[in-house]
Amino acid sequence: MSMKSMPQATRLLSLALAASVLGLASLPVSAQTTINLTVVDGYPPKSLWIKEFIDFYIPEVDKRLAKTNKHKIRWNQAWAGQIVKPNGVLEGVQKGLGDMGIVTTAIYGDKMNVLAVAYATPFVTNDPELVSKTIDEMAEKFPAIKKTFASYNQVYLTNSVVLDTYQVFTKPVVKTLGDMKGLKIAGAGFNLRYLAPVGAVGVSGPLTGYYNQTQTGVVDGALLWPEAAATFKMAEVAPNMLKADIGAVNTKVLTVNADVWAKLPDEVKKVMQEVAIEYRDLLAKVAKDEGAASVAEYKKAGGTVHELSKAERTQWANALPNLAKEWAAGLDKDGMQGSEMLKYYMNAMRAGKQPIERQWDQQ
The missing domain is CATH 3.40.190.170 (Bacterial extracellular solute-binding protein, family 7)
Structure with missing residues (x-):
């Protein structure tokens, strides 16, 4: 039916609807x-x-x-x-x-x-x-x-x-703390402080360099966690893992x-x-x-896991200087509430019933 042949009322309604649609189309659209x-x-x-x-x-x-x-x-x-x-x-x-x-x-x-x-x-x-x-x-x-x-x-x-948790990955076989004496171990920075009491030497550097450093003999191994060891194929150059459970950070x-x-x-x-x-x-x-799965992947790639005895793990923890008190004191000196932060952190660990080897804030 043409517009002309429509009844007048219908024709007016159609025109009104068309005008409405045109009006909506002309409204601004909110831009993304x-x-x-x-x-x-x-x-x-x-x-x-x-x-x-x-x-x-x-x-x-x-x-x-x-x-x-x-x-x-x-x-x-x-x-x-x-x-x-x-x-x-x-x-x-x-x-x-x-x-x-x-x-x-x-x-x-x-x-x-x-x-x-x-x-x-x-x-x-x-x-x-x-x-x-x-x-x-x-x-x-x-x-x-x-x-x-x-x-x-x-x-x-x-x-x-x-x-x-950090573990120790090395080219030579390391089963005890004594086996670490004289070894050069790569680490991220602060964790290198863990090495001197067991006679090892820390070498600072990023994770991306550990494979080549170990392969070329610049270091004898690295402080790493199993997922990273598997991802970066460390078993090829450091086929020995000392399971020491140093901790999550x-x-x-x-x-x-x-x-x-x-x-x-x-x-x-x-x-x-x-x-x-x-x-x-x-x-x-x-x-x-991924922790356990990565250990299995590391083994599959040729790695061997040696577990540090509980007695030697305790010995290692107690051989360290009080890193926590040193850290807190340094922040306190700069007005940064280091001692309060240390206490808060250790209280959270105690509340979480963690297997704490050393009460760092209470010594």
Whole structure:
């Protein structure tokens, strides 16, 4: 039926509907904003924390933002030294070379000493979930932690524990503490303090160099955890693992450049922070779950596991200077509540009924 042949009332209704549709079409549509974020780390994507950032953090943030469809993040992923090396993430994010970074605090020495409580208390816990949650609680309770990152123009989102417990991986056979005498062992930094009392020599460096250093004889082995030993194929060059259960420690912090953070919409900040905590818990769970499987993988690749006797493990713990009290005193001197942080951490471990070998804060 043509418009002319329609009854007048029907014709007027049709014209009104058409005008309404045209009016709706002319209304402004709320535009989705696209936010460019470059995330950096010097380690390769096969590293556990980067793998889970790619597989979990990024898609989960994207999924939650898509619910309102107001904002979208275009991720530029720069891993494996594309922009910064492992020991350059802190400075890279500070300078804006990356908007977001996964900082390996363990290799930063005094710069990140405020976060070294787990390193200062070895032989206390093998529970990565408990450690990571406790460190985040401390970041909320003790201002010095977030202020430290603010001094590097960064916002602290969360810490991560990516290892169930440190073990010793060596080229020569090591079954006892005596077998470690004279050996050169690679480590992240603070953990090198564990070696002198057993006669070994610590060599500082990032995880990515341990394989080549051991292969070429620069070192005789490394302080590592089973998942990393399996991932980086350490059984090929260090086929002996001394199971000493030195402990779980926090080694990573997810940060955002403070200038970038200040410009982000509140919705994006909220989602990024919420997913950061879930990412923290996921990493801790994976680290715990993969511990035993990684030992089996290490053995399958040719590695042999030697268990340190309980008596020698106790001997090692007691042979160490009181690293925790030294750590706390250094922070106290700078007005950073070191003794209070140490007590808080150890109380959390005691409340969690951990197999504490030495009561570091009470000696």
